[in-house]
Amino acid sequence: MASSSAIGKLSREEFRRQKDLDAARKAGTAPAALDEEGRPINPHIPQYISQAPWYLDTGAPSLNHQRRPDYDSSANKLDDWYDRGAKAGPAAKKYRKGACENCGAMTHKKQDCLERPRKKGAKFTSRDIQADEVIQEVSSGYDAKRDRWNGYDASEHKRIYDEYAAIEAARQKIREDEIDNQTTTDLAAVRKVAKAGKTEGKDVDADFGSSDEEDADEDKYADAADAVGQKLDAKTRITVRNLRIREDTAKYLINLDPESAYYDPKTRSMRDAPLKNIPAEEAVFAGDNFFRYSGEAPEVQKLQLFAWQAAARGNDVHLNANPTQGELLHHEFRQKKEELKDTSKISILAKYGGAEYLETAPKELLQGQTEDYVEYSRTGQVIKGRERAKAKSKYPEDVLMNNHTAVWGSWYDPSSSIWGYKCCHSVIHISYCSGEAGIEAVQASSAQNLLSSAPIEVAGPVGSTVEKLEQNYSKKRIGEGDVKLDKERLAQAVDEEKKRKMKGEDLDNRIGSKRKRLLESGSHDVTEEELEAYRMNRRMAEDPMASYVDEG
Template identity: 30%
Template sequence: MPPKELENSNSREVQYDASGNKINPFIPQFISNAPWYMDQDNTDDPDDYLRHQRLDPALPVVSHTEPVAGKGIVEEVVQHVPAEVIVKKFPKGSCSNCGSMKHKRMDCLERPRKQQNSSTVRRAAPHISVKRNEDYDSKRDRWFGYDTQDWDDRAKVWEDKELAKVRQEIADRVKLEEEKFRKASATFDDFSLEMAELGLIDDFQVGTTYSTGATDDTPTERAKKTIRDRYDQPSYLSNLEDPLSYDPKSRITIDKNKGFINDRSQFVKYLTGEAAEYERTKHFAWEKDKRQSKQQHLEQTAAAFIGGLEDPDGPQVPVADINLNPEASPTAVLLAAKKAQEEKERVRQEKKRKLLEMYGGGKHMK
């Protein structure tokens, strides 16, 4: 069946009300039917079956399926009056109950006043100003409703805080100077006065620098803090012939019999025991892996030349021996190192035996 015929067969018959408007068949019954508690005489209107859903049934029905021009945006600014502002008389045209200019007394939602006299002292309600879009500029006024007094009030708060901070700093400074003067005038001796007359110390240091009650606030004490005792010296001033020295940075006593100085002028201790054994095993694994990698590279290069490849130094995938990794296979590395050491000792003994057979002198080796 063609799509058009299928659509016609499935389509429902369009129904219209008395006003000629289409009746939507998909509206539920509990929306299209008026509830029982409403006046059935006013809701059962044959011209509009959704009359009971209208906000104002007297207005014409607006179809939202077609684009229409809206009413626009009405911008309002609520200018709140502080609670401390009390007026004796509300402005003309305002609500006689709360003083708002937006509504009258009969529409006021505030608590009714007992005294309705307009001359009674009362608090003013917030005022609402509506933006009137009269021309091009007024529609795009970004500062509509902004009051410059708000910025002045905020700036005044900041200035008051800064002023209070400066006053506190001045008060603390005066208090500190008074405390210094009090301590300086507490103890005067002939020696301090004579040093001050000679210009060796300042006047305010008299009685504080050379008294038992000297504090850390004096310039002399502050100078002592900046001059630190240093026990370290540059490496070029150290005596290399000194067999025993002390490194204050690392706090290590350097003994040439227990270590050596590397290329970075750092003291490195000689390894002993298991640490030395592990270091020898690690170097053995590194050297053997390096030799195997080099041999593998030579074999791959030779095979490339024999095979007639254009790029003999092309990318080759390295094949690593896991048995030469002291972290992955420590036991295998130890066994390989032990086997290599035994082979080396066997070769040395064989060479020694041949030399003794050739030149003699075996009796002197016993």
């Protein structure tokens, strides 16, 4: 398409012919226009793009004004260090002809001197002559000429920060001394002295405010400060979420190469990784697609694809209208697919065989090597690698002694409430392990086994050992069942119980102390007759409702 500036003023007939030619080129019946280099020009490009401005118009159809100019990158030495402020050797001791009249350097004139203007220049005094500067050639590249920070030392800015911090520390020290010198305890007076530190004397730097005022300002503006990552509009009361925190580096600043990943300024999105040579796990920003396909996002995409395919086959499945139905159908579809896959595999193997070829050797055996790094200790335990080493405490662990295969405290005896060894059921610490024989001995010596193995006669003599064993381990209530009581001893126990009641003694404390002594001695001497007498005495106690008569 030829530009209007190249064609110039057209007559009505020429304009009509040009319009017909443009229509034929767009329809494809006429060949496209060629630029200066012989490349075809798309006839569908709008005129405001194909038309060159007056200062770039060459008189022929072309799109070179839309293309990036080809710069000679070899001449643009942007990375060459410019040693700013470097001096060439020691300074001269005597003024030289043609040197700067102000400082005495030969590399510049008086009107270009950056030194402080002296009352009497070095031309007349020959004192404090400055050394000559190093003149370096600046490359002729566009960017290199306009690099303002080439040759700047960043440590100079740190020196300015240190100076400001020292001034603020000195001002704070003076203000604290003034507050300490005050004899009053009035808080308002102390604040007045602290705020007057700036306005009291003009010798204090007036460019800096009081730290108390700064703290007050911080408290005042802290309520209205925006939260990180969001902005609150006070008029509409709507919280607008920003796409990034302002302190973070922008995505387009990670890689300044114009040929790197595309950045959309409207949505502030960069889908590809800006740095290709760095793994995504180690990069500061790996692209929006890296986060888009992480977490549960792939599952949602699979569910959406299933809903589209099911709807295309005529099924009523819509992920947004009924997400629960879609999730259930997708789950059922995956189950049936796995079952069909297993059924097909089993049927093929049953018909043709070859199941032994599906069992392949591990990759380590096939390749003869592995990239898994595992570090072992001298005892064969894993210190670093695939298996996580168990944390050890400062106390000795897994120490087996006296032929034991388990540690002390690995077994608990519920009958005696004592800990022991699991390998032999021994409850004696640091004993020798007897193995399975010890477990059988412990089980044979238990009280239940003794009762089940020994013949017990309930009707035996009162107070015998057999009767006491049956009494201790029987689940029957005391005084009931097949237990026989001696009538003479029962009458004697009832008389003693009545005497104790008449004397007003505390029977519960007495029986409690007596039981305590019996338990400490390891025997049980409380007989059935004494307990039955105690229960009979409780039943004969006066009941306040026994003589109640309803007169109504």
